[in-house]
Amino acid sequence: MSNSMEMADLMIYAMSREIKNHNSALHGVSSPLPVLAMSLARKTHAPDMAFISGAGGVDPEFERIFLSSFDPRQNEGASAYYGLHEVFDLAQKGELHVMFLGSAQIDLHGNTNLSVIGSIENPKVQLPGGAASAFLMPITPQVVIWSTRHTPRTFVEEVDFVTGQGYNHRTEEQMKNEMTIVSNLGVMNFKNPDRVMQIQSYHPGHSIEEIQEATGFELLVAADVAETPVPGADVIDLIKAMDPDGVRLTEFHK
Amino acid sequence: MKKVLCSFEEAVGLIKDGDVMTTGGATFHRAPMALINEIIRQKKKDLVLVDREPAIDFDILIGAGCVEKVRAGLLAFELLGFAPNFRKKSESGEIITKEGACQPIIAGFRAAAMGIPSLPIRGMLGSDLLDISEVLGSQQQFDDPFTGEKLIAVRAIEPDVAVLHAQQADEFGNVRIEGPKYEDIIKAKAAKTVIVTAEEIVSNEEIRKNPEATSIPHFHVDAVVHAPNGAYPCSCFNRYDADYDHVREYIEAVNNDQFENYLEQYVYGRDAA
Numbered sequence: 001m002s003n004s005m006e007m008a009d010l011m012i013y014a015m016s017r018e019i020k021n022h023n024s025a026l027h028g029v030s031s032p033l034p035v036l037a038m039s040l041a042r043k044t045h046a047p048d049m050a051f052i053s054g055a056g057g058v059d060p061e062f063e064r065i066f067l068s069s070f071d072p073r074q075n076e077g078a079s080a081y082y083g084l085h086e087v088f089d090l091a092q093k094g095e096l097h098v099m100f101l102g103s104a105q106i107d108l109h110g111n112t113n114l115s116v117i118g119s120i121e122n123p124k125v126q127l128p129g130g131a132a133s134a135f136l137m138p139i140t141p142q143v144v145i146w147s148t149r150h151t152p153r154t155f156v157e158e159v160d161f162v163t164g165q166g167y168n169h170r171t172e173e174q175m176k177n178e179m180t181i182v183s184n185l186g187v188m189n190f191k192n193p194d195r196v197m198q199i200q201s202y203h204p205g206h207s208i209e210e211i212q213e214a215t216g217f218e219l220l221v222a223a224d225v226a227e228t229p230v231p232g233a234d235v236i237d238l239i240k241a242m243d244p245d246g247v248r249l250t251e252f253h254k
Numbered sequence: 255m256k257k258v259l260c261s262f263e264e265a266v267g268l269i270k271d272g273d274v275m276t277t278g279g280a281t282f283h284r285a286p287m288a289l290i291n292e293i294i295r296q297k298k299k300d301l302v303l304v305d306r307e308p309a310i311d312f313d314i315l316i317g318a319g320c321v322e323k324v325r326a327g328l329l330a331f332e333l334l335g336f337a338p339n340f341r342k343k344s345e346s347g348e349i350i351t352k353e354g355a356c357q358p359i360i361a362g363f364r365a366a367a368m369g370i371p372s373l374p375i376r377g378m379l380g381s382d383l384l385d386i387s388e389v390l391g392s393q394q395q396f397d398d399p400f401t402g403e404k405l406i407a408v409r410a411i412e413p414d415v416a417v418l419h420a421q422q423a424d425e426f427g428n429v430r431i432e433g434p435k436y437e438d439i440i441k442a443k444a445a446k447t448v449i450v451t452a453e454e455i456v457s458n459e460e461i462r463k464n465p466e467a468t469s470i471p472h473f474h475v476d477a478v479v480h481a482p483n484g485a486y487p488c489s490c491f492n493r494y495d496a497d498y499d500h501v502r503e504y505i506e507a508v509n510n511d512q513f514e515n516y517l518e519q520y521v522y523g524r525d526a527a
Contacts, residue, residue: 029281029307030332055283056434067498068332070281070307072433072491081434084280084306085360092376114328115353120386126344126351128330128337131307134381135357163355165380250333 004252007184008033009239010203011146012248013231014182016041018098018144024050025098026087028131031069032248033146034100036239043238052096056081065247088132091139099140101133105159106145108196108217110166110179112137113159120161133164143179148251150183152216155197167195184252185211187228192220201228255458258478259425262292265449265477269415271299272322276363276411276445277311278418278438279488281332282496284431285311286419288484289451291521294318304411306356306437310488310501313337317513318521321349325392327356334501338508355383358393362411363437366444372407379404416445419485420469421492423452427475428461428468433491435469442474451481453493 015037019025023046027034031054038051042059051059055070061077075081090096103112104127112133118124137143147154166179167190181188186202188211198220199211204227212219231239239248266289269275279285290311293301300322303312307328315321317339324344329337344351357375365373378384378393384406387393394407418438422430429450431438442448450470455478461468484490487500507516 029328030330032333056436066496067334068282068496070283070332071496072283072489073495075434083435083437084356085364085437085440088357088360088375115383120353120382122347123345123351126341129326129328129353130355130381130383131328132356134355134383135375135377137377137381138379139377162380162382247333 004249005246007203008248008252009231009236010228011182011184012036012040012239013235014187014228015100015144015146016044018142018180019046019049021046021048023097024052024090024095025100026052026054026096027069027100028054029069030102031100032065032243032250035065035069035074036242036248037100039242040235040238044235052082052087053078054084056083058082062242064245065243067247067250088135091136094139094141096140098142098144099132099136100144100146101137101164103145103147103154103164105154105156106147106181107156107159107166109168110190110197111159111162111168112145112164112166113161114163115161117160130163137164138177141177143177145179145181147181147183150185150211150214152214155215155217157217185214188219191222196220198222199225201226203228204230255426255472257425258427258475259455260477260479262289262479265289265479266292266296266298268447268449268477269293269298272301273414274302274304275415275417276304276413276441277308278416278436278441279311279485280307280436281309282488282501283434284419284436284485284490285309285488286417286451286484287311287486287488288481289417289449289479290315291524293320294517294521304359304413306359309337310504313339316340316343316349317508318517323350323352325352325354325359327354327359331501331505334498334505338505339513342508352390353383354387355381358387358406358408359411360437360440361408362392363440363444365408365410366412367440370410372409374398374405374407376405378406411444413441413445415447415449416441417449418442419451419481419490421452421490422454422456423450423478424456424458424461425478426458427472427478428458429470429475430461430467431469439469442470448475449477449479450475451479451484453482453484453490455480
């Protein structure tokens with residue numbers, strides 16, 4: 001699958017399935033794929049979920065998405081405003097169920113880096129920062145990381161800096177949550193006794209070997225590994241209607 | 255009630271070199287850009303900027319040489335990419351970047367708004383950000399005295415100045431914010447000095463017709479400036495949308511070493527309204 005639009009839609013479909021009905025889910029900045037995944041979930045298999053927008057709206061019925069995921073136009077039709085400090089209270093109570101986070105680097109144990117490439121004192125690349133990662137990763141039951149660039153430079157054995165903590169962090173008693181990674185090659189998770197990254201599914205046109213090749217460390221393969229389900233025409237139409245301008249392609253062009 | 259309506263020049267006169275400053279809004283939405291341009295014109299120096307998720311408001315101050323330190327949960331231009339001046343000056347060592355995370359910054363503002371020195375939060379454990387913060391003295395692990403749970407105490411963030419942009423205010427500093435409030439109300443309560451720019455100055459009589467619409471009462475506010483289009487190129491809900499094409503022009507200017515020309519054209523070349 002080489003077409004970016006098809007890949008975006010496949011990733012959105014995969015991300016949407018991480019949300020269960022009755023879940024509450026939050027997206028942050030620069031998040032076209034999560035916004036569309038959350039909206040798709042609400043329009044399909046999770047009609048009773050709570051969609052909490054980083055832009056401040058609850059259950060918005062926006063016409064389309066914009067270059068800023070905080071654009072107030074994405075709150076159109078919302079049933080309430082809910083501030084980020086309130087969402088964070090909810091998360092501390094354990095009642096924010098799903099969070100979508102990005103990452104510049106991610107490692108074998110699910111640690112993510114959004115801070116610096118190189119050292120923190122003397123950064124080779126100053127990355128934008130972790131936003132909610134460090135706070136939400138240990139306390140949110142389902143963390144979903146998305147990456148449109150599955151390469152050995154992003155999937156590294158050990159991150160340069162632990163912004164968001166995976167399964168090998170220093171307070172393991174707190175890590176009871178699940179983390180899923182949806183990349184442009186496949187879906188990975190940590191559902192094994194050692195809590196290391198494993199391939200759960202490979203996207204159509206890609207393979208286990210290709211994913212391994214694009215990863216800077218050795219991956220496990222889930223016993224029930226399979227091809228990632230492809231969205232049907234109805235799902236693709238829903239996504240297209242919410243993003244007629246193709247904002248979701250922006251991340252594939254960088 | 256004291257009249258606090260004043261000019262851009264007078265309002266920025268309340269800001270001192272080296273002040274800890276926060277701004278209202280989030281990313282490209284309701285940032286107080288017109289007032290920030292006046293800060294640049296008055297050549298303020300060594301500001302310490304703190305916010306959860308700022309964008310062009312912090313980046314333009316950094317590019318104009320007004321900033322010594324930045325503490326932000328995330329500083330980027332959303333899908334338009336890196337914050338160009340922030341990245342440049344952070345990598346060259348011209349500014350000191352203390353990268354945070356959103357919750358410790360929000361909780362720090364909330365602590366200051368409550369008038370207490372720190373606030374406990376969950377999360378953070380295991381992040382290298384926590385190690386850095388413990389060294390800097392902005393966060394500290396502790397055991398909750400009642401349950402024994404390992405929590406993080408976040409030190410209060412009491413900015414010297416908060417600069418906010420709103421849709422309406424009266425001459426006494428009663429402020430109406432329409433749409434998402436972000437942490438603006440918390441910041442107004444946390445900061446020592448609060449400057450509010452407003453699209454529209456309304457009468458106190460108008461404010462009294464609907465007290466529910468008042469987001470920030472006058473006693474928190476030290477200065478009000480009439481600033482139509484005062485968030486541009488950021489959006490102001492119910493008034494205008496963000497101008498992403500202008501933001502692209504800004505990024506181009508920085509990346510092509512034309513930032514001084516950009517400032518000349520859009521900041522120095524223009525008087526405060």
